Amino acid sequence: MRLDKFLADTTDLTRSLATKAVKSGRVLVNGSKPKSASAKVSDSDEVTLDGEVLTLLSGFRYFVMNKPVGYVCTHRDSTHPLVFDLLDGVVNRMDLHTVGRLDMDTTGLLLITDDGQWSHHLTSPRHHQPKIYRVWLAEPLREDAEAKLEKGIVLEDDPEPTKPAQLERISDREVLLTIHEGRYHQVKRMFAALGNLVEKLHREQMGNMTLPADLKEGEYRPLTEDEVQLMLQ
């Protein structure tokens, strides 16, 4: 974001007073005087005003988790551990929700937040956020699978065909599937409709966010401000 907006969001300065503060040398970005108040800063930059480090505080919390097998994406389950149990040190976990759900036996990218508007944007069918799953199948995939998935298939108990989905074959029993909607057990039901069975399912990507390579199963980290914004583009 622009430096003058950053200053207006993190201090009691208006944007024009922020511009004056920059001009008078009171503001440093990573220890240097910025060229102007319209310079761009990201959350990896250290911005100081009169020597004091400024932090952008959003009222909302955003996390990315590498969900392990065996955990459920709900607050109400007395028999299974909850993904929220993995958020060590995070307070008020009851206020958080997952952005969409992964089945108990699915692993991978899971977003967790208390910002309902943000998660609505990401899950709303209007925004068509693609989701990429790595799928391990019980049977070799038939040759006509790509064409059928691209055309849309009818799932059991649902007359509306699925939206076009894209398939990349890694081997005859391992594929990457991109879907643009989020129906109940969608990936498993799509492969069931193709006469196959999903043995293992892992989400690698959602919209602009790829599962961070350094997040081990069960680990999570807060999203950066840039990542939160990137998801909305």
Ligand code: URA
């Ligand atoms: N589709 C499924 O079938 N399960 C998941 O967990 C996610 C997508």
